[in-house]
Amino acid sequence: MNKKFHELISEASKVVLDKNVEIRLAMTCLLAGGHLLIEDLPGVGKTTLVQVLGKLTGLKTRRIQFTIDLLPADAIGGQVFHPQEQKFVFHPGPLFSQLVMADELNRASPRTQSALLQAMEEGEVSVDGTNWPLPKPFYVIATQNPHQQTGTFPLPESQLDRFLMSLELHHASKETEVRLLQGEDPRGLLNKIHALFSEGEIEQALQQVQAVKVAPAVANYIADILERSRRAGFEGAPLSTRAGMALVRAAKAWAFLEGRDYVRPDDVQQVLVPVLGHRLGGNHGIKRGREWAVALQKATAVPV
């Protein structure tokens, strides 16, 4: 099964150049059943990444561009009156798809943000007292502009916590940029690739990830990391138990991608910065958080 994912990653790398690690982490996040937050400047390839992933996984992909005047109903959908049948009928919004790209999430008003985040957490939306389940798998990739930029509503810590991972997409290296500038428009390439997964396969993989084993030694290591983040003198926000559970889920998915049915501390370290970056950063921003995450990893001894 994981071979298919490797194939996907190599295919995606052909379109989104120089973003190997990020693609892999994005897949890890999907396999762990979490949601992904990408923070970076416009024009570094966020949208392309999402589109490629959507296409290759065969998931139904929608994009919601968040603006300050976007209302919750615009994303979720709403009740529309049908005059013939004399009743209101629910029209699902763009949120009702398997892979949702929430572009520039921090430009939306807190009210709209929280509507989306609630849907992410619960896997269903409720409109006028009726619950509508979202399709499965449900994977949100949200992007946000660096929080210093004007016209943003920064996400509060409690809502940042709903994202399993956060990523930064850096500017491509010069060589890559040269290739990009010479080569085809990535959007053109997009039309040439095809889905690698049939319906239900992704969900099956998600279940296999759940079955990955976590040995006591590894759980101990994660507990040590949490404990260390709570010690006096550590700058970042203290980590919650939920953060630890997120770390376990992400490490399991990473181990699955590696083709193993058990987690090594090495897997934990691979996903540590993306999983903990935004949680440690809090209102200092993801960038600082990632630095602290690296420091935390260095400071925590790995037990045998």
Next chain:
Amino acid sequence: MTDRKFFSQKALAFSFVTAMVMVGIEVSPWIAFSSVGLLIWKWGVENLKWKPLSKKVTGVLSIALLVQILLQFRTFIGQEPSYTFLLGLSGLRVMDYRNERDHRFLVLLGFVLVSVKALFSLDIYWIIPSALAFAGLWYSLLPGALPHKGRVLLKVFALSVPAAVIMFFAFPRVVLPWAMSRGSNTGQIGFSEELNPGNVAELAGISTMVFRAKLSETGIKNAENLYWRGSVLPYSRGLSWRPGTLGLRAPEKGTEVSKSSLYEIALEPHSNTYLFVLDGTSEVQLEQGRTMSLNGDIYRSARPLMTTTVYRAKWSEGSKDTLAPDEDYLRTPEMRGRVLEWVEQTKKDAAGTEERLQALQDLFAKNDFTYSLNPGVYGGPNDLEAFLFYRKRGFCEHFAGAYATLARSLGIPSRVVVGYQGGRYNPMGDFWRVTQRDAHAWVEVFHQGVWQRKDPTSWVAPLRLVIGAEDFFNLSEEDQKVFARNVQWRPSKDSGITLWDRAEFLIDDLNYRWTYFLVDFDRSSQKSFWQSLADMKLQMILGLIFVTVIGVLLFRSLFRTKGLVSEERVLFLAVQKWAEKRNQPQESGETPLHYLTRLAEENPQQREALRDIGHFIDQKAYAGERLERQSQHLLRLWKQAVEKGS
């Protein structure tokens, strides 16, 4: 204590209550009962949803406890106030038990309770519950997540045993002048400095043990012949006798080389310095400078006997005191009334000393004297007359006192000896147990150049000497009177030794060994232990070393996994140590597998071994494979690889 589980609370509850009960026996009833009350209340809180006391209330109660102790004892210092405070505090803290911190505090308090109790009473009866409570407290400290708690505890205990044994024998013993005594209540009453009528009878009413004696070498089998000398009283006041200065015995000149044998006495602490010895003892061996040998074959300790004291003494059959007395040994108070008549009459009738002694014996044997524990009080101007001619009821001290005074007035130098007579033989441990019941007084008269023992009790109540004090005083007063002179008579008992007797003997024997070998293994015992080790043959020592080596090997195979350290950890630590020597330390935060891979790249000669170790750690620690016994093989391979490389 059901929903809050940090550690084993059952073990804590069991051990803590045991500790509290042990201490509770020592304190005044009010605190014992209120502690039990608090325990029951706590039980009710946990099981029947009673209302618990708030921390505020228990705090106030703690202060009230302190005030009460101050009012009751006027001090906080000492055994009883501290027991009381500890016990009260324990009850209140049990009430407060809520979280992990309280748990640890209770464990600490439990340790204090157990050790305080063990410090003050070293009897084996208390050692067993103390040890149980101690183990339970340790057990309750082991985290709940530990899978084999009992086994871990046993392992730790077993591992500590060899070290403890070595420490016990080899640790230097020092006697600190400020060291704690074993409590004031252990200094038992004994003979007072003078022999007043009724003193010995009072003593004989108590069954506390005085000493144990091992006499196997002397060959004495009969309780009748066991006269344990305590002190000699030289001053007569008629019926009662007073002590006097005896004077240190001059060192013997020509030591007669008669057949002598050693016996051993383990003396319980008592309020005097008497070292009790068998009649016929010529030398007492205790620590240097601790014994004083007095005239009259009396031995004293230079220091108060605060702990159980073990000493050896040399005994030879027929060894008698030959020191000639001065005229002080003829001094009596003035004789009056019928006593004077009797003395005058006897002086006329019997000319020689032999005859006079016979007349004295006849006086006691042929008159209807009653030997009794409750002879009543003698007093008044002529108590001797009242005793000898009117009431005729007395205990050994009356007979001895009267006999010796009469003997003096007849011109025979005499003195009263107080001590013990007989004892109870313990066939299990082959020792004699002498209790206060065996308290006795007899007379020595100087005749034909030696001091001869005369025991008037043996004419009045010979049965007492034959069957021993314990059995004799267990008879009813009427039986005592009727059978006192019937030496052949025996109390109707089930034949032989009953099961109960057997158990009693066994426990007493255990307690004796415990005291002798463990509690009172002091400086002198230690010295003699090492001395005897040095005296042993070389073969013996070699044999001992051999046994030790075998023992060590056995232990090694028992604990192959090196205690609590996992196999993979042992391997990894071995590699880590090696790499650190080569200046290739593990970076901070580096995973073990990454480190091993890096080392394998940097050290091509050990690459194979490092890869194998990495694989083993990966499979064992992370994949959860049960790869038992592989680590030994890997460790060997690893050592080979290292040797090859160097």
